Amino acid sequence: MNMSRGKVGRRLLGLAVIGIALAVGGAAWAAEVGQPSPWEYTFQPAASPVMVDIEWFHNFLLWIISAITLFVLALLIIVMVKFNSKANPVPSKTTHNTLIEVVWTIVPVLILVGIAIPSFRLLFEQTDIPKADLTVKATGKQWYWTYSYPDNGKFEFDSLMAADKKPRLLGVDNEMVVPVNKIIRVQTTGADVIHSFAVPAFGIKIDAIPGRLNETWFKATKTGMFYGQCSELCGKDHAFMPIAVRVVSDQEFAEWVEMAKKKFASARTNSYALAETGAQ
Numbered sequence: 001m002n003m004s005r006g007k008v009g010r011r012l013l014g015l016a017v018i019g020i021a022l023a024v025g026g027a028a029w030a031a032e033v034g035q036p037s038p039w040e041y042t043f044q045p046a047a048s049p050v051m052v053d054i055e056w057f058h059n060f061l062l063w064i065i066s067a068i069t070l071f072v073l074a075l076l077i078i079v080m081v082k083f084n085s086k087a088n089p090v091p092s093k094t095t096h097n098t099l100i101e102v103v104w105t106i107v108p109v110l111i112l113v114g115i116a117i118p119s120f121r122l123l124f125e126q127t128d129i130p131k132a133d134l135t136v137k138a139t140g141k142q143w144y145w146t147y148s149y150p151d152n153g154k155f156e157f158d159s160l161m162a163a164d165k166k167p168r169l170l171g172v173d174n175e176m177v178v179p180v181n182k183i184i185r186v187q188t189t190g191a192d193v194i195h196s197f198a199v200p201a202f203g204i205k206i207d208a209i210p211g212r213l214n215e216t217w218f219k220a221t222k223t224g225m226f227y228g229q230c231s232e233l234c235g236k237d238h239a240f241m242p243i244a245v246r247v248v249s250d251q252e253f254a255e256w257v258e259m260a261k262k263k264f265a266s267a268r269t270n271s272y273a274l275a276e277t278g279a280q
Contacts (some may be wrong), residue, residue: 029263032202035167042199047226048218049246051203053122060118064111076210104275126203136176140188140195140208140230143237147176152257155264161240169239170227175246177260179253188214193235199228199243207232211220220247 027075033045035060046052083087137156139146141245148156165171188197188208198205220226226244248256 007124013035014244029121033222035170036223036227039070045204046199047220047222047224048203049221050126050218051201052129053125054203057118057122062146065114093134126216128185129185132217133182134178135185135187136178137187137189138176138197138208138243139191140192140197140241142193142235143230145176145197145230145243146240147174147189149257149260153261155261157260157264161242170229170242170244172242172244175244175251177246177248178220178257179250180220180247182220182250183217185215185217188216194232194269195230195241196232197233197243198231199226199229201226202228205231220245223247223249235238 003221035048037045043051044054046055083091088152135149135151137148137150139148143157144157144158144160146158157178159172160176161169162171162173165173184195186204186206188195188206189212190208190210192210194210195208196210197204197216199218202220204216204218206214206216208214224247226245226247228245230241230243232238256264
């Protein structure tokens with residue numbers, strides 16, 4: 001009877017674990033594009049070719065790590081069961097095994113080579129910037145971003161967190177706007193301290209350093225809103241420095257550029273004052 005209760009308890013525990021896994025998995029599947037979701041433990045849905053490759057590489061490594069972990073666990077269990085003092089009262093005095101030593105040297109090398117090849121390919125894809133259709137310069141400041149579009153006229157604008165916009169801590173007054181399915185080159189620099197420009201759905205993260213111009217790129221494959229945050233500790237309001245990118249069609253982008261030229265063409269005397277004027 002006791003054994004039967006134990007079996008029932010184990011089965012109930014197993015069902016509970018499966019239920020929790022399905023619930024969490026369902027939450028992950030329901031994740032909104034371009035922003036974090038409650039209880040999310042995976043990447044945000046990819047919205048660029050680079051992010052697709054990053055996600056593939058992550059899953060590829062996960063399989064390798066899981067296989068190694070299970071293999072080591074199996075070895076530990078075998079050693080504990082087969083070579084404990086009760087099962088093996090007379091221990092072996094073997095100090096050498098040439099075959100095992102060759103295998104445990106060559107196999108890890110082959111695993112690392114198998115990891116290195118796609119790793120270097122992904123790194124090259126991220127750092128080799130193709131010919132850009134559009135350039136956007138993002139300047140990190142305490143604690144907001146300033147965007148300029150050198151290919152589309154001499155205008156720039158500030159993007160500050162808007163407390164009355166959703167999602168919380170990610171909504172801004174003026175979004176960075178780019179066209180869909182175009183190669184966007186992002187140039188970053190800092191005006192005061194080191195910041196970091198990061199948008200997870202695009203697979204980009206690059207430091208914005210004072211006195212230095214860094215570059216990265218992305219190609220958004222979906223329209224909509226995509227959010228990121230400054231990812232380098234930059235002072236007391238570091239947590240309130242969101243990045244909001246609105247991806248639109250070519251026609252909508254052309255219309256936005258003409259509007260932005262008029263809206264942000266005035267002389268920049270005070271960044272915060274301009275942002276408030278633009279918001280109005």
